[in-house]
Amino acid sequence: MMKITSARVILCSPGRNFVTLKIETDEGIYGIGDGTLNGREMSVVSYLSEHVIPVLIGRDPRRIEDIWQYLYRGAYWRRGPVTMRAIAAVDVALWDIKAKLANMPLFDLLGGRSRDKVLVYGHANGTDIEHTSDEVGRYKEMGYKAVRAQSGIPGVKGAYGVGRGDMYYEPADASLPTETVWNTGSYLNFTPKLFQRLRDVHGDEIHLLHDVHHRLTPIEAARLGCNLEPYRLFWMEDATPAENQEAFRLIRQHTTTPLAVGEIFNTIWDCKDLISNQLIDYIRTTIVGAGGVTHLRRIADFAALWQVRTGSHGATDLSPVTLGTAVHFDTWVPNFGIQEYMRHTPETDDVFPHDYTFRDGCLHAGEKPGHGVDIDERLAARYPYSPKQLPIARLQDGSMWNW
Known part of the structure; x- marks a missing residue:
């Protein structure tokens, strides 16, 4: 079974603030997702770091639907801009991984x-x-x-x-x-x-x-x-x-x-x-x-x-x-x-x-x-929140x- 080995939030401000999630797997393939909430970025950073990332580790990234349902139904406190942006960051990163696994651009997948x-x-x-x-x-x-x-x-x-x-x-x-x-x-x-x-x-x-x-x-x-x-x-x-x-x-x-x-x-x-x-x-x-x-x-x-x-x-x-x-x-x-x-x-x-x-x-x-977008983490570090x-x-x- 393929596994998620790590996930981390990258917060940067190259002209404006962005919240980016990077999910890595035991097969060396990673995916990138966006969780930006304009003017309330840190609320999503906290939600991802404290509540979402810990439950992702060890899961099979190919099970996109199950992970989506887990994060939506399992939270009990459903919907809302913070929760749904955190889920979106995970979901897009997983689709990115899956399309890379299939060696397809996302639209083909x-x-x-x-x-x-x-x-x-x-x-x-x-x-x-x-x-x-x-x-x-x-x-x-x-x-x-x-x-x-x-x-x-x-x-x-x-x-x-x-x-x-x-x-x-x-x-x-x-x-x-x-x-x-x-x-x-x-x-x-x-x-x-x-x-x-x-x-x-x-x-x-x-x-x-x-x-x-x-x-x-x-x-x-x-x-x-x-x-x-x-x-x-x-x-x-x-x-x-x-x-x-x-x-x-x-x-x-x-x-x-x-x-x-x-x-x-x-x-x-x-x-x-x-x-x-x-x-x-x-x-x-x-x-x-x-x-x-x-x-x-x-x-x-x-x-x-x-x-x-x-x-x-x-x-x-x-x-x-x-x-x-x-x-x-x-x-x-x-x-x-x-x-x-x-x-x-x-x-x-x-x-x-x-x-x-x-x-x-x-x-x-x-x-x-994949979705064709990456992040240069070294360059991102030059633009603090x-x-x-x-x-x-x-x-x-x-x-x-x-x-």
């Missing part, structure tokens, strides 16, 4: 290609409408066929999506949360003007996406969806908090703008009703957020029954390990929609060598056995709101 390339979207973020339009043009010049557009809003301090720098937006910015101020009325009046300008300048061929970031009530989201219909968005993302899945029924009744949600979901139970009632068009749950390849595959298969497609989250707080694994998953999954692709810094790419590539607006999975937290949002009267 999953069942082979459903497509030759993976459509991705980038992030065009500007301080105002003209700046955002210029950024959309820059992404088009880089070959992107789909772009998410966010803009600063007059009178709104710290509008979501307007980052520091041109390519590597990272909202976690301080050891204690910074505060932003939100104004729903200003946002609702401004956003249709942004997309009218983008269509006027860039035409109808480019796919345009937009992230509301959970800022609206259901009826406000319905209004925005109606007002954006002339500009034919690829999707409107996270229109309202989804703890109440029924809220999306109200939005759906009022607009044909496609709806996407799910980057903060942890299990199939967070999206079961949204999918089965066809209240969304894209499920954005991630490999790292939803317990790895094993569980995301179940979510995708369930979604396919209802003609809901995948659109996995892919911001910089997901390490190249998750992105590389996602590209393999996207290459295989039949009901693929699109993949978010926010580029990592050069320092991150050096720490995590990988064989996925970008060209012609798409990511292409490599052919190396740097505590950072995500901002918070308040309304103008000082009350808390959804960041």
Whole structure:
């Protein structure tokens, strides 16, 4: 029987913090998994080190399903972002090992290609409408066929999506949360003007996406969806908090703008009703957020029954390990929609060598056995953990709101 001989957490910050799990076996094959939880990294480090790694030693790494069930059912305290990211780190590392054992790229182990390339979207973020339009043009010049557009809003301090720098937006910015101020009325009046300008300048061929970031009530989201219909968005993302899945029924009744949600979901139970009632068009749950390849595959298969497609989250707080694994998953999954692709810094790419590539607006999975991503531990050691937290949002009267 093949055995897991060791597992350890590697915490590093090459431009931002990442939690990486490395599992080693008695046959000299190892696997890499990602357990990063932006702004709460140390909670996953502790969960892995204190509770998960001790029960892995001596187990057969080929028994991926049994280990997944053991970590999920055996914990009693199920679900949640910390638990599911720890499970995801283990699960992805085990799939990496198994694909290496089979001498196959991960997409082949999953069942082979459903497509030759993976459509991705980038992030065009500007301080105002003209700046955002210029950024959309820059992404088009880089070959992107789909772009998410966010803009600063007059009178709104710290509008979501307007980052520091041109390519590597990272909202976690301080050891204690910074505060932003939100104004729903200003946002609702401004956003249709942004997309009218983008269509006027860039035409109808480019796919345009937009992230509301959970800022609206259901009826406000319905209004925005109606007002954006002339500009034919690829999707409107996270229109309202989804703890109440029924809220999306109200939005759906009022607009044909496609709806996407799910980057903060942890299990199939967070999206079961949204999918089965066809209240969304894209499920954005991630490999790292939803317990790895094993569980995301179940979510995708369930979604396919209802003609809901995948659109996995892919911001910089997901390490190249998750992105590389996602590209393999996207290459295989039949009901693929699109993949978010926010580029990592050069320092991150050096720490995590990988064989996925970008060209012609798409990511292409490599052919190396496994998920094709590794970690340079010596280089990682040069970038120690740097505590950072995500901002918070308040309304103008000082009350808390959804960041």
